Amino acid sequence: MAGELDAACRALTDGGLVAYPTEAVYGLGCDPANPAAVARLLALKGRPEGKGLILIAERLAALEPWLAPIDELTRARIGPTWPGPVTWLLPAAEGVARAVRGDHDTLAVRVTAHPVAAALCAAWGGPLVSTSANRAGGEPARDAESVAALFGDAVDVIVGEVGGLEEADPDPLRPHR
Numbered sequence: 786m787a788g789e790l791d792a793a794c795r796a797l798t799d800g801g802l803v804a805y806p807t808e809a810v811y812g813l814g815c816d817p818a819n820p821a822a823v824a825r826l827l828a829l830k831g832r833p834e835g836k837g838l839i840l841i842a843e844r845l846a847a848l849e850p851w852l853a854p855i856d857e858l859t860r861a862r863i864g865p866t867w868p869g870p871v872t873w874l875l876p877a878a879e880g881v882a883r884a885v886r887g888d889h890d891t892l893a894v895r896v897t898a899h900p901v902a903a904a905l906c907a908a909w910g911g912p913l914v915s916t917s918a919n920r921a922g923g924e925p926a927r928d929a930e931s932v933a934a935l936f937g938d939a940v941d942v943i944v945g946e947v948g949g950l951e952e953a954d955p956d957p958l959r960p961h962r
Contacts, residue, residue, distance in 0.1 A: 790908035793942045797909055801941035802826055804918050804932040806901050807841070808870040810925035811918035811932050813940065814841075814905075817851070823884045826914060829939050831921040837887025839872055841895050842912040843903040848894045851885075851912065852878055867896035868903065885914070901945035 793803045800822040803814050813830065815822035817840055827834055842848045845867065849855070853876035855863075863873055877892040886892045895915070897903050906913055917925035918932045918940075926932040929943045 796941040806945040814913035835888040839893040840912040841915040843906040868898035
């Protein structure tokens with residue numbers, strides 16, 4: 786499993802795009818701090834910059850540098866929903882690129898419960914962009930084969946299986962290419 790995480794992290798370090806399962810569909814991700822990677826992802830999807838993107842992480846602390854300070858009431862509301870499939874819109878920290886937050890003062894964030902996505906974020910050491918693996922307006926991919934068919938070599942690494950949190954593959958990060 787460590788080898789697959791290493792490959793994904795190398796791709797992310799090099800400005801690459803990775804596809805990985807989330808609670809519902811396959812996601813496309815990149816390093817949100819790498820403007821060229823974010824631009825590549827938006828171009829691949831045909832997604833306008835103004836819409837913004839979601840950041841996922843394995844824990845709230847990894848998202849906090851991207852957010853304005855979170856008050857205790859908001860923390861209390863978020864707490865029971867994470868980790869899980871709930872995405873929150875929270876005030877973005879100053880300096881978060883428009884390509885990440887879109888035309889908004891908020892940022893969409895989630896602490897994922899999916900074991901593969903969480904393991905990838907933990908290995909990466911920070912949040913990842915998470916957007917559905919599809920062309921803008923198209924149906925999202927729900928398996929690795931669909932991601933490969935849709936994007937070909939434009940996605941550098943594809944890992945894992947979608948959904949089934951309680952039935953997760955014992956080796957979910959086996960490479961698909």
